[in-house]
Each structure stands twice: as structure tokens, then as C-alpha cells.
Amino acid sequence: MTKEDKKHVNLDHARQAHQIAVMKKIVADNKCPFCVENLMQYHTNPILKESEHWILTENLAPYDGVKKHYLLISKKHCTGFWELSPEAQVNLFEMFNHVRIDDAMAGGTIVMRWGDTGYNGATVTHLHAQLIFGASREEGGEKILTALGYKSKKL
Numbered sequence: 501m502t503k504e505d506k507k508h509v510n511l512d513h514a515r516q517a518h519q520i521a522v523m524k525k526i527v528a529d530n531k532c533p534f535c536v537e538n539l540m541q542y543h544t545n546p547i548l549k550e551s552e553h554w555i556l557t558e559n560l561a562p563y564d565g566v567k568k569h570y571l572l573i574s575k576k577h578c579t580g581f582w583e584l585s586p587e588a589q590v591n592l593f594e595m596f597n598h599v600r601i602d603d604a605m606a607g608g609t610i611v612m613r614w615g616d617t618g619y620n621g622a623t624v625t626h627l628h629a630q631l632i633f634g635a636s637r638e639e640g641g642e643k644i645l646t647a648l649g650y651k652s653k654k655l
């Protein structure tokens with residue numbers, strides 16, 4: 501893939517067959533899949549909550565083994581949180597309060613990548629945060645794994 505092909509999504513980081521199929525269509529269409537005007541063309545999960553700045557939904561391609569995997573997608577097309585207004589930055593944390601958390605989700609993780617997907621392991625360039633809920637260690641055993649970037653060879 502060329503850098504231009506990776507403008508909106510990075511197929512190198514796709515994990516699931518149906519995700520790869522959708523991403524190939526996104527590359528062919530040359531559209532940002534998380535921009536509001538395109539989102540429902542590629543994302544088939546319902547919007548759970550919407551604010552002036554963010555859309556809450558469930559991930560179309562949850563990480564292997566998760567119980568719940570939510571996305572908060574910026575309504576502004578950008579790749580870094582510094583490109584957001586202070587109001588939008590604060591609103592992200594307010595939107596976390598709208599995630600339905602039950603007793604089986606006693607702990608979780610927030611992941612937010614930014615910038616060049618060649619550095620951070622993201623599949624979608626458009627800024628988004630992920631809320632991930634797995635099982636307890638006793639229930640699940642194996643760790644949920646995801647890429648956070650690439651190790652430097654200059655240690």
C-alpha cells in the first residue's frame with residue numbers, strides 16, 4: 501500500500517476478515533470512514549450517544565476476547581487531540597460517562613492513538629478513543645493484546 505492508500509485507514513493493522521473487506525472498500529472509495537457524512541456507510545453498529553463533539557458507538561471489529569469495545573469518534577476530522585477545541589477535549593471525558601458499565605465490567609482500558617498510523621498501530625486515522633472491557637483474570641486468563649506502536653531499535 502502507498503502512503504496515499506493509508507490516508508484514511510491502514511490495512512496493515514486490520515485484524516478481522518470482515519474488517520479487511522470494509523477497509524478495502526474505504527480505500528477504493530477514498531473516504532474517511534469516521535467522518536460524520538461517511539460513518540454509517542461503513543459502520544453498521546448503532547450510535548449510542550451523540551454530543552456536539554463526539555459519537556459513542558460499539559467497535560465494528562472488537563479486539564479478540566473483549567466483553568465490550570466502545571468507540572468515541574471525534575465529529576471533527578483530525579488526527580491529533582491537540583487539533584480539538586478545549587470544549588471538545590473536555591467533552592470526551594464527559595462522554596465516557598455515557599458508557600453503560602455493569603457489574604461484569606469492573607475494570608477497563610482507554611486507548612487513544614494519534615497521528616501517523618505507521619507509528620501507532622491504528623487502523624483508522626481519524627481521531628477516536630476506545631474503551632475496552634475484558635473479563636477478570638480469573639475468568640479469562642489470557643491478556644487482551646493490541647498494538648500501541650512499534651519498538652525503537654535505538655535503546
Ligand SMILES: [Zn+2]
Pocket residue numbers: 532533534535536576577578626
Ligand atoms: Zn474523518
